[in-house]
Amino acid sequence: MNPNTTLIGIRGSRYRLDTPALVLDLPALQRNIARMAALAGRHGIGLRPHAKSHKSIEIARLQAQAGALGISCATLGEAEVMVEAGMPGVLITSPVVGANKLRRLIELGCKVSPGQLMVVADHPRNVEELAVLASTLGYRLPVLVDYHAGLHRTGVADAAAAVALAQQISGSDTLLLQGLQAYGGHLQHIHDQQQRAHAAANLCEEVKALVAAIEAAGMPLEIVTGVGTGTHAFDAAAGVFTEMQPGSYLFMDWDYLRALSDAAHPAPFETALFVQGMVVSVNAGEWVTVDAGLKSLATDSGTPEVAYGLQGASRYEFFGDEHGKLIVDAPHRPKLGDHIEFITSHCDPTVNLHGYYHVVDDDTLVDIWPIQARGRI
Amino acid sequence: MNPNTTLIGIRGSRYRLDTPALVLDLPALQRNIARMAALAGRHGIGLRPHAKSHKSIEIARLQAQAGALGISCATLGEAEVMVEAGMPGVLITSPVVGANKLRRLIELGCKVSPGQLMVVADHPRNVEELAVLASTLGYRLPVLVDYHAGLHRTGVADAAAAVALAQQISGSDTLLLQGLQAYGGHLQHIHDQQQRAHAAANLCEEVKALVAAIEAAGMPLEIVTGVGTGTHAFDAAAGVFTEMQPGSYLFMDWDYLRALSDAAHPAPFETALFVQGMVVSVNAGEWVTVDAGLKSLATDSGTPEVAYGLQGASRYEFFGDEHGKLIVDAPHRPKLGDHIEFITSHCDPTVNLHGYYHVVDDDTLVDIWPIQARGRI
Incomplete structure (x- = not known):
């Protein structure tokens, strides 16, 4: 105890x-949740906050009460905790790779209603394995194409690869092409606001072109996700992303405090x-x-x-x-x-x-x- | 699961x-445990390995089977886990400060046989509080004077303060002056072997003088503890410490691998x-x-x-x-x-x-x- x-x-x-x-200062947390929800509301953009920051069912529920679409998870383990707690709209934002994890993913998919568990992918072999395993689900597993976004941590290498992967997903009987993810993690911590705004705008242009390329190939994308605490204000206004997955706005460590403030504005x-x-x-x-x-x-x-x-x-x-x-x-x-x-x-x-x-x-x-x-x- | x-x-x-x-490579772990136990045996020095490295009941038991006197713990929380598992000879190597923790310490002391839970102290007010609370134990709580050892993280500031604190502990009806701790944490990671040997020898001289000063004041010390993986070979041979509290020798991260090897010797x-x-x-x-x-x-x-x-x-x-x-x-x-x-x-x-x-x-x-x-x- x-x-x-x-x-x-x-x-x-x-x-x-x-x-x-x-x-955890509860009134401050609640104000942060309300502020981000209000900003998203003003811009008509969805909010699927990231659980990797808080790892907490209680906080995920507060975010849901404030209108969040669901919850983003970095790992399958986080997603398992959120699904067990009854959270809807769980998106796993890293590719789930390997036989062990794919088996766990499908087991988790069996516990939710269709559409309530989504995953990103960045490789044809991974999509192939997903497609085989998802056949036991009884519904088409929603998959988002993961784009590198300049970070090159995960994600397909270029627009051609994005289109090809989208086609592979679309062409599967067991998967559903749900959208695109482009998370510019490296942009979030740029302390100079102008530089950060510029980098965010560049990424938005890139994502816009990518969405256009995929949709031009006859594949509409319901979700375009990405966006962290650092670029949220620019990205929400840009009209390219349909939803955001920030996490740190809840807590505001001193790195983010400095990045998001300047001499004139807190x-x-x-x-x-x-x-x-x-x-x-x-x-x-x-x-x-x-x-x-x-x-x-x-x-x-x-x-x-x-x-x-x-x-x-x-x-x-x-x-x-x-x-x-x-x-x-x-x-x-x-x-x-x-x-x-x-x-x-x-x-x-x-x-x-x-x-x-x-x-x-x-x-x-x-x-x-x-x-x-x-x-x- | x-x-x-x-x-x-x-x-x-x-x-x-x-x-x-x-x-965890079990045969390698067992060889490391056996080697440190053999070295301690050769030098006639005791071994109370540090649980802060492994935090594991299973590993503590393997160390006990190889002849360890007990287990050292950095925190009260670690000590609680080890006591609950039935480990004897638990030494808490950081001062336990504040009303909450002192209450937990005494509760823990009620669960063990006399002498099976020991704690270090470095401040008269802490010793005063310990003495008051230990009155409910039914035995005298063993306390070691903690000396700064050049690190100045915890520990009394000088020999005079060490003698005074030893006298305060000795003079209490509810505490038992068990010994002295001098842990030179800053010496453990010196990569140059000669420099590390030299620093360890200097600390040994300092500790020897300190023990002499306390014993000259009429207070014999049963335990003189300290020693980490970095200086264990020098300290075991020096004959000043009665026991050692190394932890990392079990695992050997690459920092310690480099510090303890040179061109000629692994x-x-x-x-x-x-x-x-x-x-x-x-x-x-x-x-x-x-x-x-x-x-x-x-x-x-x-x-x-x-x-x-x-x-x-x-x-x-x-x-x-x-x-x-x-x-x-x-x-x-x-x-x-x-x-x-x-x-x-x-x-x-x-x-x-x-x-x-x-x-x-x-x-x-x-x-x-x-x-x-x-x-x-």
């Missing part, structure tokens, strides 16, 4: 959590995710040691920054698996046992390190949500 | 795992831990994409390297949460669905990303072990 359970509902409990603890979403640590050693001269290290905070995009619990300037450095070094000017040095909250540099892998969201409203712990798809890599 | 369960015992199953999968332990991924996209010109990214491989100490499944030179780059970019010369480019195993740069946080060890003997999956203390941060 989570040792913080007894604190639920007690005023001031937020800063008495057993640490390290992942903290970011359109606010930070709702924190990692709370405690000061566990105070004997060093220049720093104190906190109990949040590289097993509770992602290391791939930089060091975390202090959000709450400390006055004055400070700098965090990773200090091993379980600890962080917090360098603070002497007048503001915290005491043994003080609780301090950090903003992570990268929300998705940070969430994946934790078992629970500690859901807070102001200074009160109001709920604890398990992170059901944690580690479903 | 782990989808690989059906493969247990089938010849050749190792390279057909549902990926990404953490793979490392005394062999790599037993791998992450298996699969090629999931092959459309890019210069690389293929595998399904092992920064949610399955630690990023803090560098990129992983290919161990099995690929001929020729290759280079891995992180390619997002779920993917890796594997740059390979054209003649050796792997095919869609090929399985490739990687050696991580840092074993401890990599293990913490996974739910299971896939235990293999040669090319056969022989067992699946849950990582019970995963995420017990």
Whole structure:
């Protein structure tokens, strides 16, 4: 049992959590969900937010209540969690490859109504295997052609390959050509807004041409998906994508906070995710040691920054698996046992390190949500 | 259920795992355990290996069968898992701070025989709180003075503070002064063997003087602990420590492989831990994409390297949460669905990303072990 359970509902409990603890500011989360839903509504574009960020059934439900079409998943494991929870409209945004996973995919497809589970593909052999296995489903499995979008992580290599793969899918008795995916993951984190807008516009033009090429070959595309938190505002306005799959707007790590704000404008979403640590050693001269290290905070995009619990300037450095070094000017040095909250540099892998969201409203712990798809890599 | 369960015992199953999968080479693990136990035996030094690396009851039991005194734990959560599994001789190697954790510590102490749960401390207020709470135990809680060892992560600041804290512990009716801890974590990863030997020797001299100072004040120390995989050979021979707490020797990530080998000598332990991924996209010109990214491989100490499944030179780059970019010369480019195993740069946080060890003997999956203390941060 989570040792913080007894604190639920007690005023001031937020800063008495057993640490390290992942903290989710519920009102901020709800405002972020509402803002993205409103923006999508204004532009008449659909929203199928990405579960890879939150890995949580509770959060997926909040997004659905705000009008989301369904939920995007990076992995089959995430999709299994979402389907088991009854989430409709599940899209798996990476190709599902190999006999083991294809078998699991079809088993999952047997549990949903037709159209409620969709998958992307980028290779003729994969489509061939999908087509054979999908024959046991009793309905045509919806497949989206995955386009590289300049990232070349997954996706077909060019327009000709996209058209050919679309034809292969269309021509199958067991598959349904549902649409196109073009996710420009590398564009999302460009900090310069003009550069990011320009790159997003270029991709939109490319996708528009690609859709035209596929449709000109007699294959209409119901869904054109992609779009992350970084380019959402440009892409929603461009009218090329029919839906978006952002994830990080929920939480706003500091990398996205910087990318989406400038001197004149704050970011359109606010930070709702924190990692709370405690000061566990105070004997060093220049720093104190906190109990949040590289097993509770992602290391791939930089060091975390202090959000709450400390006055004055400070700098965090990773200090091993379980600890962080917090360098603070002497007048503001915290005491043994003080609780301090950090903003992570990268929300998705940070969430994946934790078992629970500690859901807070102001200074009160109001709920604890398990992170059901944690580690479903 | 782990989808690989059906493969247990089938010849050749190792390279057909549902990926990404953490793979543990059981014979290599057993050889590493036996080698460290033999070295400790030769030098007459005890071994209380560190569970923070493996977080596994099964591995702790193998270490105990090879003569370990017990198990070291970085966190109270790890200690709870080990105590629940019936492991004796549990030492918590970081101070346990704050009312919540101290309450859990005492609850845990109620479940073990006297002496089977020990904790370190580095601050008078923490010792004061421990002394009050330990009164409910019915035995004196063994406490070790934690010394900074040059790392200054946790630990008392100097010899005077060490003696004073030892006196405070000794003077308590509810605590037992059990010994001293001096863990030089920063020395373990020095790649130059001579520099590492020199640094270890310096720390040994410092610890020797510290033990003498505490014992001269009339307080004998039964345990003097510290020592990691990097300095184990020097420290075992030096005769200052009574026991060692290495962890990574079990697995040997590539950072430790390099540190412990040189042109003339291979490392005394062999790599037993791998992450298996699969090629999931092959459309890019210069690389293929595998399904092992920064949610399955630690990023803090560098990129992983290919161990099995690929001929020729290759280079891995992180390619997002779920993917890796594997740059390979054209003649050796792997095919869609090929399985490739990687050696991580840092074993401890990599293990913490996974739910299971896939235990293999040669090319056969022989067992699946849950990582019970995963995420017990």
